[in-house]
Amino acid sequence: MLRLxxxxxxxxxxxxxxxxxxxxPASTNVWGAEYPRVNSEGSVQIRLKAPDAKQVRLNFxxxxxxxxxxxxxxxxxxTTTPLVPGFHYYxxxxxxxxxxxxxxxxxxxxGKYASGVEIPEPGSTYYSATDVPHGQVRELWYNSxxxxxxxxxxVYLPSGYDSSPSKRYPVLYLQHGGxxxxxxxxRQGHANFILDNLIANGSSRPMILVMAYxxxxxxxxxxxDLAGKPFGSPEAMRAMQEIASAFEDDMTQxxxxxxxxxxxxxxxxxxxAMAGLSMGGMQTFQVTLDHLDLFSYIGGFSGAGGxxxxxxxxxxxxxxxxxxxxxxxxxxxxxxxxxxxGTREPERMRSGLERLHTALDDxxxxxxxxxxxxxxxxxxxxRRDLKDFAPRLF
Amino acid sequence: MLRLxxxxxxxxxxxxxxxxxxxxPASTNVWGAEYPRVNSEGSVQIRLKAPDAKQVRLNFxxxxxxxxxxxxxxxxxxTTTPLVPGFHYYxxxxxxxxxxxxxxxxxxxxGKYASGVEIPEPGSTYYSATDVPHGQVRELWYNSxxxxxxxxxxVYLPSGYDSSPSKRYPVLYLQHGGxxxxxxxxRQGHANFILDNLIANGSSRPMILVMAYxxxxxxxxxxxDLAGKPFGSPEAMRAMQEIASAFEDDMTQxxxxxxxxxxxxxxxxxxxAMAGLSMGGMQTFQVTLDHLDLFSYIGGFSGAGGxxxxxxxxxxxxxxxxxxxxxxxxxxxxxxxxxxxGTREPERMRSGLERLHTALDDxxxxxxxxxxxxxxxxxxxxRRDLKDFAPRLF
Numbered sequence: 001m002l003r004l005x006x007x008x009x010x011x012x013x014x015x016x017x018x019x020x021x022x023x024x025p026a027s028t029n030v031w032g033a034e035y036p037r038v039n040s041e042g043s044v045q046i047r048l049k050a051p052d053a054k055q056v057r058l059n060f061x062x063x064x065x066x067x068x069x070x071x072x073x074x075x076x077x078x079t080t081t082p083l084v085p086g087f088h089y090y091x092x093x094x095x096x097x098x099x100x101x102x103x104x105x106x107x108x109x110x111g112k113y114a115s116g117v118e119i120p121e122p123g124s125t126y127y128s129a130t131d132v133p134h135g136q137v138r139e140l141w142y143n144s145x146x147x148x149x150x151x152x153x154x155v156y157l158p159s160g161y162d163s164s165p166s167k168r169y170p171v172l173y174l175q176h177g178g179x180x181x182x183x184x185x186x187r188q189g190h191a192n193f194i195l196d197n198l199i200a201n202g203s204s205r206p207m208i209l210v211m212a213y214x215x216x217x218x219x220x221x222x223x224x225d226l227a228g229k230p231f232g233s234p235e236a237m238r239a240m241q242e243i244a245s246a247f248e249d250d251m252t253q254x255x256x257x258x259x260x261x262x263x264x265x266x267x268x269x270x271x272x273a274m275a276g277l278s279m280g281g282m283q284t285f286q287v288t289l290d291h292l293d294l295f296s297y298i299g300g301f302s303g304a305g306g307x308x309x310x311x312x313x314x315x316x317x318x319x320x321x322x323x324x325x326x327x328x329x330x331x332x333x334x335x336x337x338x339x340x341x342g343t344r345e346p347e348r349m350r351s352g353l354e355r356l357h358t359a360l361d362d363x364x365x366x367x368x369x370x371x372x373x374x375x376x377x378x379x380x381x382x383r384r385d386l387k388d389f390a391p392r393l394f
Numbered sequence: 395m396l397r398l399x400x401x402x403x404x405x406x407x408x409x410x411x412x413x414x415x416x417x418x419p420a421s422t423n424v425w426g427a428e429y430p431r432v433n434s435e436g437s438v439q440i441r442l443k444a445p446d447a448k449q450v451r452l453n454f455x456x457x458x459x460x461x462x463x464x465x466x467x468x469x470x471x472x473t474t475t476p477l478v479p480g481f482h483y484y485x486x487x488x489x490x491x492x493x494x495x496x497x498x499x500x501x502x503x504x505g506k507y508a509s510g511v512e513i514p515e516p517g518s519t520y521y522s523a524t525d526v527p528h529g530q531v532r533e534l535w536y537n538s539x540x541x542x543x544x545x546x547x548x549v550y551l552p553s554g555y556d557s558s559p560s561k562r563y564p565v566l567y568l569q570h571g572g573x574x575x576x577x578x579x580x581r582q583g584h585a586n587f588i589l590d591n592l593i594a595n596g597s598s599r600p601m602i603l604v605m606a607y608x609x610x611x612x613x614x615x616x617x618x619d620l621a622g623k624p625f626g627s628p629e630a631m632r633a634m635q636e637i638a639s640a641f642e643d644d645m646t647q648x649x650x651x652x653x654x655x656x657x658x659x660x661x662x663x664x665x666x667a668m669a670g671l672s673m674g675g676m677q678t679f680q681v682t683l684d685h686l687d688l689f690s691y692i693g694g695f696s697g698a699g700g701x702x703x704x705x706x707x708x709x710x711x712x713x714x715x716x717x718x719x720x721x722x723x724x725x726x727x728x729x730x731x732x733x734x735x736g737t738r739e740p741e742r743m744r745s746g747l748e749r750l751h752t753a754l755d756d757x758x759x760x761x762x763x764x765x766x767x768x769x770x771x772x773x774x775x776x777r778r779d780l781k782d783f784a785p786r787l788f
Binding site for chain 2: 030031032048049050051052053054055056074092094095096097098099100101102103104105106108111112113129131134136137138139140141143150162165181186192215223262263
């Protein structure tokens with residue numbers, strides 16, 4: 001074991017050089033791993049040692065799904081068609097077992113630690129670590145009376161937070177998507193680098209980001225027995241609502257007070273925003289529209305309340321507690337309502353967001369509707385969303 | 395895909411209840427995963443869906459290696475013999491492919507993201523999140539002139555750091571092992587909780603922990619071509635020394651100045667300690683004994699300089715720059731020299747550390763030698779090491 005540890009230290013520290021035309025190791029690899037490799041067209045090469053496997057398949061969740069080919073040395077390989085720039089989740093299926101690639105860093109998505117590959121976007125540096133002042137990301141543990149447990153959140157503090165000890169900052173609460181967790185906006189999204197760059201070039205006001213864990217179960221509430229209860233069944237929907245309601249109470253009664261007492265925030269509704277992606281967008285609509293005493297900036301990134309998942313048209317008088325019934329009153333209270341979607345997202349998501357956009361127009365509710373060109377229900381969409389959304393805040 | 399995402403949000407949020415005698419889901423599982431499960435004896439049950447696999451094996455790196463059994467539904471299962479308490483790395487071999495378990499959180503070890511299972515230690519709360527004031531862990535990015543790259547470190551700040559803005563703190567630099575990274579001491583080791591608890595009960599002085607990324611390559615230095623060069627070969631040893639030397643310069647010339655200018659440290663040798671596990675212990679001996687102008691507290695956790703890996707006896711006059719040649723001078727400079735090893739570590743590691751301990755005694759060098767009862771080259775040893783080491787500092 002000792003030898004293994006030292007050897008693995010060595011192999012993870014050194015790069016067994018192996019050149020090939022134009023393909024370079026992905027930035028999402030573990031240190032020293034030559035594969036996955038990416039070329040300038042966005043094609044990806046992947047390798048996996050599985051000498052006794054009968055079938056190995058590559059599964060990009062929003063991209064190609066391909067059989068891999070076994071070479072004589074027991075290594076399976078594949079080269080994909082070009083992928084669009086951005087971060088792409090993938091897994092490997094080895095004789096029917098869906099697992100992650102040992103050569104990739106692990107990213108929490110789909111309810112598990114999955115693999116990912118970053119395809120560079122030519123000319124884009126807005127989500128990279130550039131030579132500007134960097135904020136810090138902090139891990140915060142807070143004891144929630146709602147869930148009766150210690151909960152974990154990540155908090156981005158802008159550069160200068162420590163050196164200006166009397167300065168106070170506005171706060172953007174930024175939620176991950178379904179199947180992801182509080183680490184997604186930093187590790188997949190690079191939200192810290194996006195804010196570093198926006199603040200450095202004067203586009204955004206310095207702000208605090210809070211990224212909370214988006215699942216919650218009330219203290220004493222047992223896990224529902226959903227065996228045999230399909231998705232969409234009344235039992236499953238009720239269970240989801242219970243989670244959403246517990247999260248709303250955790251956020252408003254435990255997390256926000258903890259953030260406001262721990263950090264130098266400007267603790268009023270004019271300086272508090274919330275946005276989220278996919279499931280996090282739904283949570284954002286629920287939490288903010290239930291609590292306009294707490295929030296005045298609202299962002300739905302590829303997700304904006306359960307209504308976007310149904311065919312029913314928004315009824316401004318009754319939906320969302322009737323907040324959209326009086327446009328002038330709404331505009332007086334909400335400084336920004338922002339909704340975005342990628343043009344290549346699944347039809348159901350795209351049309352749901354577009355319907356909401358049209359309905360808000362019809363109801364004379366001022367809002368921003370942003371479309372990310374050429375991107376799917378993926379992180380590149382949400383990075384662009386944050387880049388457009390954050391400069392409009394505070 | 396959208397449906398998948400929502401469904402996965404649901405399944406990761408809810409617990410499909412499935413009771414079995416005495417076995418409970420491990421704390422290291424992804425949320426909602428029923429397996430791995432652990433019973434009070436420390437036996438572990440693991441399940442993996444791999445309907446078309448011919449052979450699936452479970453590989454605890456410091457524990458049982460067992461064939462799993464296929465059930466009619468394509469799920470492979472296994473129940474292990476009891477494991478000792480603590481955190482244990484494992485992987486699964488699916489038809490020869492060594493991969494991680496989708497039900498486990500991912501922990502960086504062995505140069506990749508591996509699976510892990512936590513076996514509770516009855517009565518132990520010193521490494522748990524307890525109801526005491528909690529420090530915060532920060533992610534720090536620093537631009538290193540040595541490596542010519544942005545590097546990532548984790549920094550633990552004790553509770554009260556923000557509320558006492560004029561207070562300054564001593565610093566312990568705490569390094570991971572070979573194949574691990576800067577996240578290991580928090581995620582596997584729970585160093586933050588260990589310090590929270592030690593500080594809360596008055597055993598340790600409040601201190602800052604800095605956990606750096608232990609691999610480095612100098613700017614412009616290309617990766618050595620080690621194809622066909624075995625571990626222990628002159629080329630491989632030279633490559634390791636180059637990494638160690640680059641890390642030493644990065645730590646002393648880039649990281650420490652960055653920490654001292656970013657945080658409210660007491661920036662002198664009397665208030666700076668370094669410790670590390672395994673490879674990190676070797677780095678600790680190299681860095682501190684080369685820089686006694688910077689450090690006065692030294693901890694080697696299952697690793698204490700390359701000498702512990704050889705049969706050769708310490709020569710106090712020449713080894714480690716001759717720092718052990720004059721015991722009185724050494725004692726006047728070094729406030730604590732601490733060496734630890736688990737009683738169940740591999741013979742080579744144990745005898746190496748014991749030889750060092752004896753040689754230090756023979757050379758009249760005052761030091762602490764700690765043996766962790768019943769534990770292997772694993773995190774339970776290093777948690778105990780930190781619990782014994784930290785209270786002796788500052």
